[in-house]
Amino acid sequence: MRRFLFFVGVAVLSINALAEQSVQKNYTDYCASCHGADRLGGAGPALLPENLERLRRPEAVKTISEGRIASQMAGFADKLGKDEILALVDFIYRPLPVAPVWGTDEIITSHIRHVPAGSLPDKPLFSADPLNLFVVVEVGDHHATILDGDKFEPIYRFPTRFALHGGPKFSPDGRYVFFASRDGWISKFDIYNLKTVAEVRAGINTRNIAVSGDGKTVLAGNYLPHSLVLLNADDLSLIRVIPTVGLDGKSSRVSAVYQAEPRGSFVAALKDVKEVWEIPYGATDFPVRRIAVDDYLDDFFFDPSYRHLIGAARDGRKGQAIDLDSGRKVAQIDLPGMPHLGSGITWEYQGHPVMATPNLKEPVVSVIDMTTWQTVKQIKTIGPGFFMRSHENTPYAWTDGFSSGDPASRDAMTVIDKGTLEVARVLRPIPGKTAAHVEFTRDGKYALVSVWEKDGALVIYDAATLREIKRLPMNKPSGKYNVFNKITRSAGTSH
Ligand code: HEC
Known part of the structure; x- marks a missing residue:
């Protein structure tokens, strides 16, 4: 037996x-x-x-x-x-045998000062307009290119950390750009001197970063561990780790972090707890103000005054507009197609400020009046989009079909007339190849579209005539960021 x-x-x-x-x-x-x-x-x-x-x-x-x-x-x-x-x-769903740790000690140990802070010359090494540069992130082979935005010629190409994510952020004067990689590395690059000056690993799995409006502090939001990490912007040395634990004691990933310069604060949304946190960056102790919200916020953006935060859960059909002053929800917004609010933009339409967002599930751009929070129009596009962009000096807003499962719409850019809310033109930069992410030059005269392939390109259009003027080969250019439009918080770009 x-x-x-x-x-x-x-x-x-x-x-x-x-x-x-x-x-x-x-x-x-x-x-x-x-x-x-x-x-x-x-x-x-x-x-x-x-x-x-x-x-x-x-x-x-x-x-x-x-x-x-x-x-x-x-x-x-x-x-x-x-x-x-x-x-x-x-x-x-099984826990790891040894829980991963990435706290104060690990962050401090990872810190690399490549160049002593403030030791490099304060003048650019090149003659191009330093405010009309683009930082092009090429995820195909993990590089970035600094591009002259007047001549459309690359100035410098350099390796980045593996798999950058969430869009680079600039210092307020546009001299430095900060990158975050998905595996938590934050890098500070001196554009004037074309050098990475400092790096630190702020987490194991990082969502994105924000740079404070006064240029002094960087905030990283992590998926793993559940934390916000405050860093000194001058050399990326650690200020503090803030564990992201909700009022009910539940620990949470961070959905995203942004800075709200007019409010002098960072704003972070939690992903597993229904809370938004506001952290004034002028205060030395970085106190956290917690705002309870009705639903999870996976994604959000601000109205032009930064008084309201517009957020949505990924699986919800309604967005919320939250008054950051009172901490109250002021409206529910109809957003049925899974909006990508991180890419939301704003403009004036018939005397009203409106916001527009592509939707990941539906081939429509939702246009919402930001005074009444009612839908003005759902504009039909070629495929469900991911990125949307415009500029103060152009009549058009552009969106891609990047979220489409159908290759026949992934190569198309839909150009929308901001005055009529009608589709003005459909462009196919390279037929059959995925097109995504537009960004404008400082003056709004040219639009740069990514062809998101290993043998991809930036295709540059005259933003008024919609004619192609130049093509630059690039390796999966996931995004390109114009220094001026970013540091002036152009209404046509996400911030
Ligand atoms: C080519 C890359 C890739 C591969 C391979 C891949 N995934 Fe994913 N997976 C992702 C990405 C990116 C996401 C996040 C999607 C999003 O935006 O929600 C994800 C999301 C998920 C999620 C949802 C997580 C959440 O928090 O909602 C699960 C579960 C998952 N993957 C499981 C798997 C499993 C199991 C495999 C292997 C059979 C796998 N994945 C293979 C890229 C990948």
Whole structure:
């Protein structure tokens, strides 16, 4: 009898061991390239139970089977069986044997001062207008290019950290640009001297950064660990780590951080707790003001005065407008198509300020009146978009079809007339190749579109005639950021 039980025991053990091996193998073969060998994240987010609280298991099964719209997360139903997917779901909800730690000590130890702060010359090494430069992020081979925005000629190309994310941010004078990589590295680059001057690893899996309006502080928001990290902007040395724990004691990822210069504050939304935090950056102790909100905010932006925050949950059909002064919700906004508010822009339409956002699920741009919070129009576009841009000096707003699953609409840019809210033109920079992300020159006269391929390009258009004037080869140019438009917070660009 004993011997029999022993054999059963061994058999069960080995079945478990086999199952364990095969889920490990599937994870390594199909998931690790993006989510990290140890599940700590990479191009995709960290997959750990503390980061998956909002994702119910059936949703996880669906995500792995069908993929996620408008992201690199493809479906695996054609490669993995149902049981294999269920086993992967069990696997990603399992805690790691050793909890990953990235706190004060690790951040301080990671800090690199390449060049002593303030030791380099205060004059650019080049003659191009330093305010009309573009920083082009090329994710294809993890490089960035500094581009002369008058001549459209590259000035300098340099390697970045792996997988930059969330758009670089400039110092208020436009001299420095700060990058964040998905694996938590924050880099400070001196554009005048074309040199990376300092770096620090602020987290394991980072969402994005903001630079304070006074240029003194950088704030990083993390997915892992659940924290905000305040850094000195001059050399990226650590000021403080703020664990992101809600009023109810629940720990949370950070959805995104932005600076609100007119308010003198940073604003951060939490992802797993229904709270928005405002942190005045002028105060030495960086006190946190918590604002409770009705729903999760995965994405948000501000009205031009920075009095209101407009945010939405990814799975919700309604957005919220929150008055940051009173901390109250002032309106619910109809946003049924999964808006990408991080790319929202504003302009005046018939005497009213309006905001416009592309939607990840629907081929429409939602135009909302920011005094009544009513929808003015849903403008039909070629495909669901991701980025949207305009400029004070152009009559047009441009959006892409980047979120479309259909290659036949991913190559199209829809150009919208801001005065009539009608589609003025559809452009296909390189037919059959994905087009995305527009940015304007400082004067608004030219629009630069990314062809998002390894053998991609920047295609430059005359923004008035909509004629192509130049093409520059680039390696998956994920975005390009004009110094002047960013530091003046142009209404046509996200900030
Ligand atoms: C090519 C890169 C890539 C690969 C390969 C990949 N993923 Fe993802 N995955 C992503 C990205 C990017 C996201 C975030 C999508 C978004 O924007 O919501 C994601 C999201 C997810 C989510 C949702 C997380 C959340 O918090 O909502 C789960 C679960 C997931 N992936 C599991 C897997 C599993 C399991 C595999 C392997 C079978 C896998 N992924 C393979 C890139 C990838």
